[in-house]
Amino acid sequence: MNKLKNKIIVLAAIVILTLSSFVAVLPFAFAQPGTTWPSFPVLSVIPDEAGVGQEVLLSYGITRQTAWPQAGWTGITVSVTAPDGSTETLGPFMTDTTGLGGAVFVPTMAGTYKFVCNFPAQEVEVAVAGLEVGTTVSASHTPEIELVVKEGTQRNFFPDTPLPDEYWVRPIDAQNREWYSVSGSWLDTTYIQASYNRYAPYNDAPDTGHILWEMVQDVGGLAGGDRGWHSFEDGDAYEGKWGNPMVIAGTLIGRRFVRGTTTTYAVNVRTGEMMWEKVLGEDQGLELAPSFGQVFYWSTMNNHGCYAYLWATQGSTWHAFDPLTGRWEYSMTNVPGGSRVHGPNGEIMLYDIDIGDGTISIWNSTAAYYDMRLAELGDDNPLQEYQAGRWRPIGMTFDAGNGTQVQKSFPSNLIGSVEVVIPQDKVIGSNMEWAGGAAVQNPQIWAVDLRPGREGQLLWNKAWPLPDAGVHYDFAGSHPFSVEHDLFIITGKETRKHYAISMSTGNQLWATNAFEPYNNAYSNVYFQYWGQSVCYEDILITAGFGGVATAYNLADGSMRWQYEAGNEYGEFLFGNDWSIPCGFTSDGKGYFFHTEHSAIDPKPRGAPAICIDLDNGGEVWRIDGLRLGTRWGGQPIIADSVILGFSTYDNTIVALGKGPSDLTVTTPQVVGKGQPVQVSGTVMDASPGTKDAEAMLRFPNGVPVMSDGDMSEWMLYVYKQRPKPDNAMGVTVKIEAVGPDMSYMNLGTTTSDVNGNYGFSFNPEKEGTYTIIATFEGSGAFYGSSETTYVTVGGVSSGTPIEPEEPLAGFLTTEVIIVLAVVIAAIVGVGAYWMLKKK
Incomplete structure (x- = not known):
C-alpha cells in the first residue's frame, strides 16, 4: 500500500513538473491581437466636500497602464450633473502611462454634484502587461461619484509654516514652503545690476547693521610699526580682492588671489563655516574663476526638482560645478555669445542680437542637454523622451549647439547696440554709446519683440529729440526700467536729469527737474558701480558720486524725497557728502555703500553703509566705518536675508543680518x-x-x-x-x-x-x-x-534662627550610667552561666 502511494506521489510530481515546463515556454501575453479585454475605470473627486468656487481635483482613468511610447489612454470624458440637474461633459482627456490623469473642476453652486468617468474603447499600441498590440480595451464607465458643495470655504488646507522667528540655517525642510520668501540667491552680480535692476527680492532684509560673522579675505588693515598710518594694499585699482561674489542656495562663492594661482572657496552664509577651497577645475587640468550661479527647476516624466550649479566660463566652453562641494559636474562646448539672462524656470538664456545682420537667436541651457540627448538616442528609440528627460549630464562634455531654440530675422536698419534685455518680452537698443562721454548728436532708440512666437518683430524705432545740446545722454549704469510702469530711463550726464521713455511706444513720458549734486555728473552714466539709477516699485532712485540719494515718482517724475550722506569730518576729499551708490533694494529698503575708484592711503575714516526706508527716505540705520568699498573690490550683495560685503579697511568679508x-x-x-x-x-x-x-x-x-x-x-x-x-x-x-x-x-x-x-x-x-x-x-x-x-x-522665614538639637551627651546623667552598667553586667553573667552548664 505504501509503495503504491509513493508511486502515485512520484507520478504526480512528474506531471506537475512537466506542466510547469510547458507554462514556462508559453508567451507572457494572455490576450492575442484582435481580442477584446475588459477595462476597469476609476474616478476620484478630491476632496469630496468643497465650497462654491473652490477647486477640486478629478482623478480619472483605468487600472491598466500603457507602455512607452504609447503615452497613455485617450478620449476619456467625465460627465457632470449639477445640483440643478444641468449637465456638462469635461474632456476629452488623456492619461499618462500609469493609466491615470487629472483635471481641475470648480463648482459654481451649492448642492450635490455627480460625476461619471467614461472610457472609450481603444487599441493597445505597445504590448504591455499581457496585452498584445492590437488588443481592444473595451469601453466602460464608473458609477456616479458625488461631490457635496456648500456655501463658504469648506476645504481644509495644510497649515502654512510661519516665517522664521528663530535663527535658521540650511537646508530648509521642503515642507516650509513659505520660507522661499526669505531665502533668495544672488547668482550673478552683472545680471542683477542690469536685468534685475539691482532689485533683490526673497529676503528679510536687515533692519540694523548687526554683524553675524567676519572672515579674513587677505592680509589687511594697518601695517603697524614704522609704516605709520599706512595699511596693507587692497588690490584696486583693477585687481580687486573680492570680484564677482555670488550666493547659490545659501553658499557664498568667492575668490582669493587675483594674481598667480587663484583659488575659489565656498562659505555657508548662515553659519560662516568654510565648506571648501580649491583651484576650480584643477582635477580637469584647468584653473578657472567662478562666473555666475544657477538654480533651475526641471520637471519631466519621472524627474521633478531644482538643480544648483556654479558656472565657470572659458571662452565658448562652460564648466558646471556643484556649489556645495566644488565637484565638477559637466561641461558644454561651443556655447554661443549673447546677452545672458535667466528664464522663468531658472534656465540660462542667451539672446544673440546681431544688429548688422538683422538676426536674433535664443539659446537655452537646459535645451542644450535635452535636445542633445534626443538626437543621441534617435527618433526610432521608444525610450527616447523618457531617457532624455532624466537630468543626467554629470561627467559629460557635449556640444551646446542643440540649445539654440529660436533663429529669426528682424529689420536690418537699426543702429547702435542692445541696452536692455527683458526675457520673453522685449529688447531695447540705442546708438547712445559711452564714447568717453562725448555729447550725443542724433539719438535713436528702438525696441524688438521677444515674446514667444513674435521674436524679431520690430515694435518701434524712433529718433529722440535732444533736450539740451552738448550733453552726453545714455542709459544709466544699471539700465533702470519698470515693466509695471512701462518705461525705461535715460540720463543726461552733465545736467543730472532723467527722462522716462515708454517701452510700448518710444515716446518720452516725463523729465525730472530736481537739483542733484554736481558730482553726480562724474558717475551718472559711468560704471554701474558708481552711478546706479534703479527702479523700485513706483520710484526711480538715483545716487552716486554726489553723495545724495534722490527718489522720483515713476508716475510723473516729481521728487519724493532726498537723503544726504553727510561727511562730518571731511575724510572724503571729493565732496561734502560721501559718495553712496545704491548697492541693491530689498524688502522696502535701499542699501547704499560708499565706493571709490581705488582707496587713498591713509584710508579715509568713517565710510558709511546706509539703509534707507524707500517709502519716505528716512534713515533706518547707518554705520560709519563698517566698510570701505572700491570699484573692482566686489560690491555688497544680499542672499538668504544676509548682507555680505568686502572692506578694504581690513580686507575682510563681513556678514550682516538678524542674529540669534x-x-x-x-x-x-x-x-x-x-x-x-x-x-x-x-x-x-x-x-x-x-x-x-x-x-x-x-x-x-x-x-x-x-x-x-x-x-x-x-x-x-x-x-x-x-x-x-x-x-x-x-x-x-x-x-x-x-x-x-x-x-x-x-x-x-x-x-x-x-x-x-x-x-x-x-x-x-x-x-x-x-x-x-x-x-x-x-x-x-x-x-x-x-x-x-x-x-x-x-513656610518659615529664612531670617528666623532654628534651634540646634541637644547633643546626646547632655542626657547621660550619673544615675543613667550606673543603671546601664548593672544591666550589662547581668547580661554577661547570664551568658557565662549557660556556657558552663553546657560543659
Missing part, C-alpha cells in the same frame, strides 16, 4: 516666605562671529546684546576694535511667573546693561514652587530667546 540671542536666568533655590526673590541673568549675542577665537579672547563671558539704536557703534566696538560706546543700552527682558496654584503673573520688565547682565526682584505671596520665565522678545538685530528657572518659597 542666548538668555540665561537664575534665582535662589529656596527663600523664606516674605523674603524677596532676586531674578538675574544675561542676554548674549549667539551669532557665529562671537564664537571666533579672537572674539572669545576679548569677550570671555560672551558678547552682550545691545539695543537697535546702539547697534552700529556696538558692532564697530566688537568687530573693528573701536572704542567702547558710552551709555550703550541693552534690551528689555520680560519677567513672568507661574505660581504654586498654577496662576500666571506678569511680574514686569527690566533692561540688560552694557555687560549683558540684568536683575529683577519680586515678593512672592504664597508658599510653594514658582516657575520663573525670563524672555527677550527679540529686536531688529536679534531673534528672541527665553529660559525658565524655579524657586521654592518656604
